Amino acid sequence: MSQPSSAPAGPRVPEAVHRRRWAVLGVLMLSLLIVVLDNSILNVAVKTIAAPAPTGLGATQSELEWAINSYTLVFAGLLFTSGLLGDRLGRKKVLLFGITVFGIGSALAALSGSPGELIAFRAVMGLGAAFVMPATLAVLMNVFERDEQPKAIGIWAGSVGLAIAIGPITGGILLEHFWWGSIFLINVPVVLLALALMMWLVPDSRDPRPGRVDVPGVLLSVVGLVLLVYGIIRGGELADATDLTVLAPVLGGLAVLTLFVLHERRSDHPAIDMTYFKRPAFSAAVAAIALVFFALMGVTFFSAFYLQSVRGYSALQSGLLILPLAVAQMTFAPRARLVVERFGAKAVCTGGMVLVAVGLTAFAFFDASTPLWVLEVVFFLQGAGMAHIMPPVTVAIMQALPREKAGSGSAINNTFRQVGGALGVAVLGSVLSSAYRGGIEGHLEGVPAALRGTAGESIEATLAVAEKLGPAGRDLVAPAYDAFLGAMHVTALASAAIAVAGAVVVALFLPGRTPAGHAEPGPGAGPAAAPGAGPGAVPEPDGTDRAGDARRASVPAPAAEAGESARQ
Template sequence: MAAQNTATTDATQVDPSHSPTGRQWLALSVLVLSQLAVWLDNTVLNVALKTLADPTEGLGASPNQLQWSISSYTLVFAVLLFTGGVLADRYGHRRLLLTGMVLFGVTSAWAAYAGSATELIVARGAMGIGSALIMPATLALIAQVFDERHRATAIAIWSGSSGIAIATGPMLSGLLLDHFWWGSVFLVNVPIVVLCVAGSFLFLPGVVTRVRQKFDPLGVVLSTAGLFAIVWGVIEGGHRNDWTDPAIVGSLAGGVALVVVFVLVELRVANPSFDVRLFRDIRFTGASVAVMLTFFGLNGSMYYTSFYLQGVHGQTPLECGLSIAPVALGVLLGAPLSAKLVRAYGVRPVVTAAMLIATTGFIAYVFLDETSGLPLFWVFLILQGLGMGAAVAPTTEAIMAILPADRTGAGSAVNNSLRQIGGVLGVAVLGSVLVSVYRDQVTPRLGGLPSGAADSAAESPEATRLLGAKMRLPRLSDIADEGFVHAMHVASVVGAAAAAAGALIIWWGFRRTSSGARSSM
């Protein structure tokens, strides 16, 4: 297939061949702020769920509607990242970033003023479309703005924004809910969008790739449909806590089949939406899988951490957000430090050590109980953040270094898509472990209750505590706390195992240290 050559530039194009200038740092600030808005929206809603369930103060959302108000955003975001990367490579990264930011801002306002839970779910899905256009463009633009000497540092700063969002999202949400109505957690995105749009015109290069790849609609459809089916199956399987349900099994099997067909199709087309041949490079595969496993552990641990702090320790949403903040400190320390360490020692030892540090942070949850003090908990969070920050930036740089210049949009889409998929899997899998272990742990201790009440109480710690309050049985609150802590211990072991697997994959995948060497699958 023929490719159309273009060389479109504008006055905002920067020269990456010299030491970074003030203009380049401003360009990076715009890209980091753009990604920060996307990551914030992954975290702010968790604190607002209780308010949204209130029929007076919120929307009277049911538990299932609350789950899908979170999942609709992540689901659409994850499955459309491939498409966003392809469109960015074809039509220009700055153009797609601007389109995504405008769409993200408009749909954030829509979500803020949603009149029902169903409307909120739809609006959140639309926000996911905007995010899917933003994320691939930000990483690809970093590759345009910075040369190889400074790109690792820029990517480290860019990667650190995700950790900042993980910590500040709950705090920001709690602060807003203390003073404004629930829609403010979405409306806060609008001024961020305005700043990013203005900064994009002023500081980002408007260059369009010199090789306009022919659009691959079949690849886009297959990848989107396959990922949608897999992610939907994982999310819904976690909601139902029944992985043998025919709908769940069919969705997962169908999704895997579509992804296999996608790979076969992409191997046969001249201009694929993503060149799956890149996965023949063991370093590329190892880095991609390690990124996914990192976010599997982190997102899963943040899920049960919120319940631990608010349920077992009785913290308010704002207090919970403040207690999670140390993870951001770890990310801020780990991300820039890793860039220096990689230059001195290479990717393999640095990222392997980082993944093992993260593993330690996850497994350390087994030492927490109902009476554990916060300082010990904060140390564990710092370890998680330090490991994540030091692992994600070098692996992301390794992924981008292998990509051809005109494929950075699609390549960064793979990177970001795997982050989201890892996060979705982490919450779904570790959440399912949490639910099933909790039920098995507390059910024998509820034998003295009427059968209907016992079944209801075993569904979740919140249900157990609620029944205890209604029946004036304070021992049920103790049962809930003890059962949850045990379930959290089991889930943390699973999360730690995923991080440890990531360390092994990195050590294996980067076993050839020569920068020019490549390994084949």
């Protein structure tokens, strides 16, 4: 299979920026860490926030869900727009704006006096995060040369594993010693540190030829994504995809996004060049991100209940138990490029997807007495699988676009990941809920009619009703465990099927290994071509790029001046 033509990488990185590239990567990882860590902390704290004041806010189940979903809705809806703004206004400016808004939202969320305030301030945090996430990857692409980008992206992706590891642990420690708001307030000093380091170290960059702003395209993308994600979230809440309040926003969102695509194809200044999706490797990489997060967010959803409700572990203990997943990600993600160089992106990503599918399938055989070491091995396998999926597909997406469009590429990467994850929680959450209700309904005859509907909603609800009924409710506990395990098994197999579908997609469409000495242009074509080389450029014996020199002679004055100070 021939690889699609790669976009020119543009002028080389100026020497002053190149020298501090690893320090810049550290700042970008710190910014990413704050955003990812906060969500994992909140998942640990939901029970505490649900407690009556002064321990918590007395939030209902619906309010707790919207404290999570308001963030997701704003975050996913604005990811694409924020990436475009970064390309136009400057990625450093957008990054500083996003992290500042995120810090303000964190402080306000910590001081919330009601569930409604918490929901609103979480939306503010989502606004800030939407500008941080794409900007970190876009800046990375503009401070590293092409041959070092896979390594940098692997380290960037590994920082997500670090956040997964320390989030629940940090949350558990904070909740044991401080009030619930401390899980948000902890962000503020880290944000201040990140701001200082950004202003000092991070260079600014933007698209030198941004063209006119595609206002209709931007508006269509925001409206379409917000409607789609809202419908997905609503479907997860109701566990009913046929409800009008689910179908209307989902279908409306899909219709608006269809209009967006049609508009972009006809526009002479599109927000995103839709021809990129005609490249099989690019589209396969985007699909792989969506599918793997669809599958994994579903298992993350039910594994928390399995560990805490069925196995009886605390939030802190549960966080410690998923450490192998994070350790595997942090260990293998930075090294994934080496495996890709040897075996090719197709084989590595397919193997990663299969590994994730195996880990998900294992959950279909877990029960209340499964040895912990088995659970730890499965988490490690899942982390190892993820570490060999995310870096290669991210490299494929980001290197398919010109460097000046890095914000748009990062936005596409993160938008599909976010929408895929939201779909996973909603769809697989609905599967879990429906299967659980079917398993527990036959055991609720002795429950008062007023409590019967509530008792069948989830294992947490059943156990809460059993506790309220006292001795009369003891007979509900064992059936609740059995019903949940049965539902978990069904959901795990559904998740595994999604991962297998992802494996098929990448096996069919991602590029294979490039033979030594025959570097084809395309996503992932790295060291064989000179850094900054475009399609067809051949490195000279001394390592210089004559084609790149010719291109730089024709770039606009500001870019040419930057090239003057570049490394020779």
